[in-house]
Amino acid sequence: MSGKSTIKVLKKVNKTTLDEEIAKYVAYHRYYQRLIAIxxxxxxxxxxxxxxxxxxxxxxxxxWAKTCExxxxxxxxxxxxxxxxxxxxYDQLIELDKIIEETPNISMKDVHLIVNKKFDVDYSLKQIxxxxxxxxYNYGKAYPKFSKxxxxxxxxxxxx
Numbered sequence: 001m002s003g004k005s006t007i008k009v010l011k012k013v014n015k016t017t018l019d020e021e022i023a024k025y026v027a028y029h030r031y032y033q034r035l036i037a038i039x040x041x042x043x044x045x046x047x048x049x050x051x052x053x054x055x056x057x058x059x060x061x062x063x064w065a066k067t068c069e070x071x072x073x074x075x076x077x078x079x080x081x082x083x084x085x086x087x088x089x090y091d092q093l094i095e096l097d098k099i100i101e102e103t104p105n106i107s108m109k110d111v112h113l114i115v116n117k118k119f120d121v122d123y124s125l126k127q128i129x130x131x132x133x134x135x136x137y138n139y140g141k142a143y144p145k146f147s148k149x150x151x152x153x154x155x156x157x158x159x160x
Contacts, residue, residue: 007065009041012072018042021073034064034076041065087121088131097135108132 021035033054040050041061051061067075088096099114100106112128115121123131150156 007041007047007062007069009038009065009068011069013038013042013068015039015042017073030078031076034068035073037061037064038068038076087123088115088119092119092121093131093135096131100132100135100137 018035018039033056037050037054037056040053041047045053047062047065048058051058054061064076086093096111096115096119099118100111103110108125108128111132112123112125115123115128115131
């Protein structure tokens with residue numbers, strides 16, 4: 001696309017408010033990136049230049065600018081809610097974490113049963129694995145070691 005756009009991003013937003021918003025939302029990457037793009041445009045650069053600087057397509061930055069022009073900074077905030085909410089509450093996750101920590105040698109099937117019976121929530125074993133990993137645990141299968149095997153059993157097996 002060629003030509004200059006006539007979008008006035010500072011119609012509903014002033015540079016001071018824009019700078020304050022940028023300073024507050026450094027951790028929120030998507031919103032921050034949109035604010036930076038609008039800031040670049042507000043300084044007189046073209047939408048194409050802003051897109052090149054932040055590494056987005058012209059169409060994306062143009063859409064952000066149009067949204068900012070019509071809705072202000074509120075329109076730049078991502079509307080994605082982050083997916084389906086968890087069936088387990090935060091307090092239930094903390095309680096599950098304590099149960100796992102206090103129970104030695106607990107298996108995924110055991111955790112699955114606990115979640116099902118105690119919290120009345122039915123997850124698949126795969127999802128239970130994701131929850132357990134999110135809580136900071138990893139799943140490792142324990143293998144029994146034969147008590148009468150020699151210390152160098154692995155080396156002896158390699159030689160044969």
